[in-house]
Amino acid sequence: MPEFDQNKIQVKELTVLYGNESSLQSISLDVPKNQITGIMGPSNSGKSTLLRILNRLSDLIPNILIRGKVYLDGEDILRSHYDVNRLRARVGMVFAKPIPLPRSIYENLTFGPKIHGLKERRRLDERVEQSLRAAILWDEVKDRLFESALNLSGGQQQRLCIARTLAMQSEVILLDEPTSGLDPISTAKIEEALRSLKKDYTIILVSNNTKQIARISDKVAFFLMGDLVEYGPPDKLFTSPADKRTEDYVSGRFG
């Protein structure tokens, strides 16, 4: 199947139920490689549910029922015997609230790689520097790598969380409203980092901020109450949407 060449992730007829409540209804969506795919929609539209399924953090949710297929490089990741720890190393997640572990900046970044077997000090140092540079945080923290990550500002903490995912040498980065609690300047820095990261990573960004989605996405999906209403290039969705509901949402009539 040659389409895997351009599509990092393929979601096929994914339906998710929490108990009796439906969260996603038969979603199909191809996520292109090395691009930023923006997902927007009001709360409870199923955006975060989709993200959590892509790295199987959904396993932690009790009473969740998942039907359909999700492929990562052509591999079905919802298979019951799939190695979730390897999957999560490949598909990193950045949460809405920046959550540094209560350790030093350096240890935050090396925690994952060490558990996955990287022991050599020199290579760990390399990873730390590379991922901090890629997350545009290096210059701000290079002199205090061994200080607690909790002393960083909110925006720095969130970039540290992005760097933590990069340090895993993941292939996909999922971001769940990563700038929702940040000021405009911190937000701009994160957007800048994401733009430069897409040449090496596939990025999926969930955001309530339609302007942000419009600014940095290569493709945009609009979710509403568990349905994928529209999916396409941002120009199309923001200027001539095919669906009335998309138009209402992007013009700020609800949401």
Add this chain to the structure above:
Amino acid sequence: MMHINPTLSQKIMKVLLWGLTGLTIGILFFIIFFIFFNGLPQISWTFLSSNPVDMGRSGGIWATIVSTVYLIGIALFFATPLGLGTAIFLTEYTREGLITKIIRFGTESLAGIPSIILGLFGFAIFVMAFGWGWSLLSGGLTLSTMLLPTIIRTSEESILAVPREYREVAFSLGVGKWKTITRVVLPSALPGIMTGIVLSIARSVGETAVIIFTAGSSLRFPESIFESGRTLAVHFYILAREGISMSMAYGTAAILVLLILIINISAYLLMRMFMKKFS
């Protein structure tokens, strides 16, 4: 009807509550002062480092200190892994349900059993059935059943206090469940767990009836855990009860009180460390 205006009733209650609080603190300080006043003059390096002579009429309390340390060491050696394991299981490996309710009810009930009943159990099982006789091992094992509920409850609380997000972060980095527990959850919960352990030590230091029942009260210096031994609290009890030597009894009591003060202060410091971590 008599009418008291609000400002006056406010004043009366304030004075009354101050008085009650003062009384409580006063009683505590009086007890400590009384023990120290009578006991501290007895304490010297020889008192601490020499073994009791003539039933404890002279000499010191070294053997009883060693017995106390042995007993608590044995009790913690068994109660800590058991209690911590149970707490990890209850918090991380089960969802709240009938089984966790039953286990929790069980541990709470264990906490409610009068210690002398546990002493009888220890006597019947370890001393008699297992044939270990009155020994530090029998006493330590019995003591560990007493400590379990405290260790389980405090460990559980400190594990639950670790933010759920830390676990999500670890999982999202592909760190498995067990590694998440050992590398993320337990290090964060450690001061809280330690507080529970330290408080349970304070509780066992003062225990007497159970110990006499299971570890006996031999005054000889314990050469191994299979021998009988007399703890500080038991020594104090026997010195006072049998009227052997009141001055020696006060000296021992002062050491006991000092020990418990030190233990409680360190528990408090650990707790503060824990609170600081998450605020």
